[in-house]
C-alpha cells in the first residue's frame with residue numbers, strides 16, 4: 630500500500646473537511662496520514678510516496694507558512710507523486726472553477742517553484758454567522774459585488790463533493 634500524506638492549510642476548517650473526505654476515499658487503497666501544516670512541519674516526508682497539499686484563500690492570499698513548507702520540502706515533493714488543491718469562493722463561478730481558470734491557482738503557481746503533478750480547485754464556504762464584524766462586512770461586500778449571497782444569518786456551502794471524489798479517485 631502507498632503511504633500518502635495530506636497536508637491542509639485551513640482557517641475555518643473547510644479545507645480540513647475536504648482533506649478528511651479525500652483521506653477517506655484514499656484510505657481504501659493507501660495508508661493515509663492527515664496533518665495540519667503545523668503538524669506536518671514535524672513529520673519526515675521521506676516516509677511517504679505521495680503528498681497532497683490543500684490550502685484556502687483569505688483576502689486574496691494563502692498563508693506565508695504554506696510557501697515556507699513547500700520551499701523547505703521542495704526536493705521531497707518533486708521526488709514523489711504529489712497534488713495541490715486550492716479552496717476559495719471565487720471557484721463557485723463556473724468560469725473560474727478549473728485549475729486553469731481560477732485566479733488563485735495561478736497565483737499559487739506563480740509564487741512557488743513547485744509544479745504539482747495534479748492540480749484542482751474547490752469552491753468553499755461562506756459562513757456568515759461565524760465571522761467577526763469586520764469579516765462579515767467585508768465578505769458581504771465582496772459577495773454583493775460578485776452577485777453572491779448576502780444573507781448574513783446563513784451559511785452557504787458551494788463545494789462540489791462529487792468533484793472532490795473525482796480528484797481523490799485520480800490519485801488512487
Ligand SMILES: Cc1cc2nc3c(=O)[nH]c(=O)nc-3n(C[C@H](O)[C@H](O)[C@H](O)COP(=O)(O)O)c2cc1C
Pocket residue numbers: 638639640641642643644645685686687688689690716717718719720752753754755756760764768
Ligand atoms: C475573511 C475571509 C476572507 C476571504 N477572502 C477570500 C478571497 O479573497 N477570495 C476568495 O475566493 N475566497 C475568500 N474567502 C473564502 C474562503 O476561501 C472560504 O471560506 C474557504 O471555504 C475557507 O476555507 P478554510 O475554512 O479552510 O479556511 C474568504 C473567507 C473569509 C472568511
